[in-house]
Amino acid sequence: MEAPVVAGIGLSEHQARAGLAEHGPNEIQPAAPRSLARRFVARLANPLLLVLLAASAIAALTGDALSFGIVLAVILASVVLDLVQEQRADRAIESLQQAVALRVRVWRDGQCVERPAPELVPGDLVQLGAGSLVPADGTVLQATDFFVNQALLTGEAVPVEKHAAPGAPAGSAAPAEATLQEARALFMGSSVVSGSALMRVDATGARTEFGRMAQSLRQPEPPTEFERGTRRFGMMLTRATVALVLAVLLLNVLYQRPPLESFLFAVALAVGLTPELLPMIVSVTLARGAMRLARSRVVVRRLSAVQDLGAMDVLCTDKTGTLTEATLRVERAVDAQGLDCEAVFELAWLNSHFESGVKSALDDAILARRTPGAVPWRKLDEVPFDFERRRVSVLLQRGDERLLICKGAPEDVLRLSAAWDDGQAEPALDAAARARIAALFEAHSAQGLRLLAVARRRVDAGTVDVSAADEHDFVFAGFVAFADPPKASTAAALRELHAHGIALKIITGDNELVTRHLCQALGLRVQGVLTGERIAQLDDHGLRAAVTRHNLFCRVTPEQKNRIVLALRARGHVVGYLGDGANDAAPLHSADVGISVDGAVDVARQAADLVLLEHDLGVLQQGVREGRRTVLNVDKYLFMATSSNFGNMVSMAAAALWLPFLPMRPAQILLNNLLYDLSELALPLDRVRESEMLKPRRWDIARIRRFMLWFGPLSSVFDLAAFALLLGVLRATEPVFQSAWFVQSLATQVLVVFVIRTPGTAWRDRPSPWVAAASLGVAALALALPYLPPGRAFGFVPLPASALVMVGTLTAAYLVAAEALKRLFHRSAPRRRRRRAPGPR
Ligand SMILES: Nc1ncnc2c1ncn2[C@@H]1O[C@H](COP(=O)(O)OP(=O)(O)OP(=O)(O)O)[C@@H](O)[C@H]1O
Numbered sequence: 001m002e003a004p005v006v007a008g009i010g011l012s013e014h015q016a017r018a019g020l021a022e023h024g025p026n027e028i029q030p031a032a033p034r035s036l037a038r039r040f041v042a043r044l045a046n047p048l049l050l051v052l053l054a055a056s057a058i059a060a061l062t063g064d065a066l067s068f069g070i071v072l073a074v075i076l077a078s079v080v081l082d083l084v085q086e087q088r089a090d091r092a093i094e095s096l097q098q099a100v101a102l103r104v105r106v107w108r109d110g111q112c113v114e115r116p117a118p119e120l121v122p123g124d125l126v127q128l129g130a131g132s133l134v135p136a137d138g139t140v141l142q143a144t145d146f147f148v149n150q151a152l153l154t155g156e157a158v159p160v161e162k163h164a165a166p167g168a169p170a171g172s173a174a175p176a177e178a179t180l181q182e183a184r185a186l187f188m189g190s191s192v193v194s195g196s197a198l199m200r201v202d203a204t205g206a207r208t209e210f211g212r213m214a215q216s217l218r219q220p221e222p223p224t225e226f227e228r229g230t231r232r233f234g235m236m237l238t239r240a241t242v243a244l245v246l247a248v249l250l251l252n253v254l255y256q257r258p259p260l261e262s263f264l265f266a267v268a269l270a271v272g273l274t275p276e277l278l279p280m281i282v283s284v285t286l287a288r289g290a291m292r293l294a295r296s297r298v299v300v301r302r303l304s305a306v307q308d309l310g311a312m313d314v315l316c317t318d319k320t321g322t323l324t325e326a327t328l329r330v331e332r333a334v335d336a337q338g339l340d341c342e343a344v345f346e347l348a349w350l351n352s353h354f355e356s357g358v359k360s361a362l363d364d365a366i367l368a369r370r371t372p373g374a375v376p377w378r379k380l381d382e383v384p385f386d387f388e389r390r391r392v393s394v395l396l397q398r399g400d401e402r403l404l405i406c407k408g409a410p411e412d413v414l415r416l417s418a419a420w421d422d423g424q425a426e427p428a429l430d431a432a433a434r435a436r437i438a439a440l441f442e443a444h445s446a447q448g449l450r451l452l453a454v455a456r457r458r459v460d461a462g463t464v465d466v467s468a469a470d471e472h473d474f475v476f477a478g479f480v481a482f483a484d485p486p487k488a489s490t491a492a493a494l495r496e497l498h499a500h501g502i503a504l505k506i507i508t509g510d511n512e513l514v515t516r517h518l519c520q521a522l523g524l525r526v527q528g529v530l531t532g533e534r535i536a537q538l539d540d541h542g543l544r545a546a547v548t549r550h551n552l553f554c555r556v557t558p559e560q561k562n563r564i565v566l567a568l569r570a571r572g573h574v575v576g577y578l579g580d581g582a583n584d585a586a587p588l589h590s591a592d593v594g595i596s597v598d599g600a601v602d603v604a605r606q607a608a609d610l611v612l613l614e615h616d617l618g619v620l621q622q623g624v625r626e627g628r629r630t631v632l633n634v635d636k637y638l639f640m641a642t643s644s645n646f647g648n649m650v651s652m653a654a655a656a657l658w659l660p661f662l663p664m665r666p667a668q669i670l671l672n673n674l675l676y677d678l679s680e681l682a683l684p685l686d687r688v689r690e691s692e693m694l695k696p697r698r699w700d701i702a703r704i705r706r707f708m709l710w711f712g713p714l715s716s717v718f719d720l721a722a723f724a725l726l727l728g729v730l731r732a733t734e735p736v737f738q739s740a741w742f743v744q745s746l747a748t749q750v751l752v753v754f755v756i757r758t759p760g761t762a763w764r765d766r767p768s769p770w771v772a773a774a775s776l777g778v779a780a781l782a783l784a785l786p787y788l789p790p791g792r793a794f795g796f797v798p799l800p801a802s803a804l805v806m807v808g809t810l811t812a813a814y815l816v817a818a819e820a821l822k823r824l825f826h827r828s829a830p831r832r833r834r835r836r837a838p839g840p841r
Pocket residue numbers: 318319320321359360362363385387390391392407408409410451452507508509510511581583
């Protein structure tokens with residue numbers, strides 16, 4: 001149906017629902033709804049499990065129905081365990097993310113309402129204003145001074161003006177091939193720089209230009225360091241597993257063991273080796289971190305950002321509203337001679353009043369100082385603000401009089417001025433006058449006052465529109481000075497970040513003097529200042545060399561902000577970026593962790609991984625700690641998986657060769673594995689040592705590999721001792737051997753957590769009660785199983801006293817040895833190069 005053009009009508013909710021059913025949600029890659037059933041199937045599609053199922057089904061056919069039943073039950077139990085945990089975490093996160101999803105103002109049933117962007121359908125009428133993201137492809141129906149940035153599609157950062165095509169029948173369909181240059185065509189992914197417009201949605205989701213482009217490029221987000229690490233680790237174990245299984249199979253065939261049982265044994269070993277809980281442990285720890293952060297009103301939009309936050313060692317931030325109060329105050333308005341002057345303020349006020357771009361904190365302060373009365377001026381046109389020009393001009397009319405008023409960064413406005421206003425006349429702006437004005441600017445800046453310069457020019461009565469080319473030969477009027485005090489909480493928050501090993505860099509569009517003053521107020525040591533001018537002369541290589549030495553970047557353009565972040569990343573830093581403006585969108589996106597605030601413009605908020613709902617930097621430090629906790633707890637899991645668990649499986653494979661029977665039956669191995677997994681469920685809840693929290697925590701696969709090489713053999717030594725004692729001294733029968741070995745293997749695997757979980761002394765560093773309960777509980781269960789009826793089903797028999805003593809002694813000895821080895825391990829840790837973090841004195 002044809003959408004009516006009149007704002008105030010739009011689609012009805014009924015039509016919108018029908019449209020949604022027809023066209024689907026307005027999303028580029030609609031997240032496939034992952035039902036529990038589908039996840040379940042996906043999990044079962046693990047080739048290892050399938051092979052195991054098939055093999056035990058064959059075993060069932062040959063008469064061993066019980067072991068098939070057990071295998072099936074154990075597999076189901078572990079898959080369900082995993083799924084339920086993951087599903088719960090996902091739910092909680094999703095509901096959090098709803099809170100910061102992109103919302104649009106759309107006309108429904110004759111009223112302008114706010115709706116999530118995915119609910120838009122073709123035909124919807126959408127209201128756009130400065131700072132909005134264009135949520136779909138469409139046509140401009142009405143516009144006032146409406147400029148958009150289409151850089152995402154064209155790569156060109158200069159804002160282009162869009163308007164309803166003159167004479168075009170309102171509401172007519174968009175041409176089939178709407179080109180980007182077309183003045184009334186709007187495209188998803190562009191952002192509104194200034195002005196306002198009513199837009200009719202023509203295409204949504206994957207059918208938009210942006211959707212098509214995304215489809216053809218289809219660049220999945222590059223995996224984070226953490227994801228790469230876990231994947232590589234998984235590969236490493238998989239390779240080890242495959243080699244082991246093949247070797248066991250081959251040798252069993254050589255020894256002419258029963259092929260089916262050998263095969264089942266090998267596959268069960270492989271299942272035991274796979275850290276199948278790793279994805280769940282990672283997502284549950286991350287989700288827990290995210291939920292804790294939510295309590296401090298921080299919304300995590302990308303879950304793995306929590307971990308990146310823990311790894312972050314450099315935080316870049318812009319200045320206004322993040323380090324300083326969100327609201328500024330006009331201190332004074334002065335003329336070119338430094339005298340208080342209301343006329344200067346009046347010009348600034350007119351400029352802010354008529355400007356239609358994103359109202360910055362500076363505009364808010366100007367507008368707040370005076371209550372608007374009747375304004376004799378009428379606005380004709382505007383050259384909107386952008387962060388490259390750093391100024392905004394409006395063209396006003398009063399009777400025959402036409403005035404172009406410009407306000408912006410003092411250096412630039414001064415450069416564009418040819419004369420100055422001394423109250424009576426307009427003398428030329430000679431070198432002496434320029435020097436005087438520059439000195440005035442510096443004197444104010446050095447007191448921490450932010451200055452905007454104001455200038456004007458009379459233009460011919462015939463002029464109705466202006467562009468950036470008209471911004472010249474101004475008459476310099478004066479300055480408006482703003483107080484931009486640091487937030488009360490900032491200094492403490494920065495000290496905390498510093499104590500946590502994070503270097504701070506300020507990247508601002510503002511000038512050096514003001515920024516230095518702020519640093520002083522915050523007690524931040526200035527290591528070096530790099531200005532936008534200087535950065536423009538550096539190539540990427542030069543910038544890379546410079547970024548680490550400087551911690552203040554002033555008068556930089558949005559593109560330079562991005563270059564700085566990329567240079568820091570290229571130097572191997574894990575970079576966080578905190579910002580709220582349209583000029584922060586690109587660096588927010590390219591940083592490892594983009595952090596924005598709730599009041600930020602849409603582009604910035606949507607580019608961020610984390611959104612702070614509360615304007616308090618203190619929560620950042622809490623986020624950092626959550627991130628580090630995650631990495632540390634995931635490390636514990638991996639240390640566990642690579643020490644006893646891995647060692648036990650390897651020993652079993654080796655033992656299978658010279659034992660007259662299997663060291664454990666396939667079903668017993670699976671049960672062993674399931675119980676071991678159970679004991680680890682509480683790991684995400686574990687405490688971590690304070691000393692461990694104070695350094696950035698990066699994924700360190702080399703360290704885990706080293707750990708494996710130290711602890712794997714230790715475990716094997718004790719395993720082989722057990723085998724030798726059981727067989728040689730205790731003369732154990734097959735069921736006794738298997739029962740005893742089951743108990744010992746499980747006890748060592750689960751109890752070693754108390755040793756591994758801390759680099760300190762095991763008994764001085766208390767674990768979370770959950771972890772303690774889970775480990776002790778599983779160890780007790782293992783001990784009890786041979787005496788319980790279900791244990792019989794698995795082929796366990798009660799242990800003779802001698803076997804019990806042996807198991808107890810060996811387990812205790814193993815734990816003591818592990819504790820000793822751990823100290824050596826942590827003491828011998830290769831020292832990482834230390835980076836000096838600039839920060840508070
Ligand atoms: N509304 C405005 N009108 C005129 N000039 C402006 C306006 N907003 C910003 N400017 C100019 O552009 C410069 C850069 O803008 P802004 O300070 O917002 O950049 P930023 O990099 O986000 O810095 P900050 O750290 O202060 O947030 C300002 O220092 C000021 O000179």
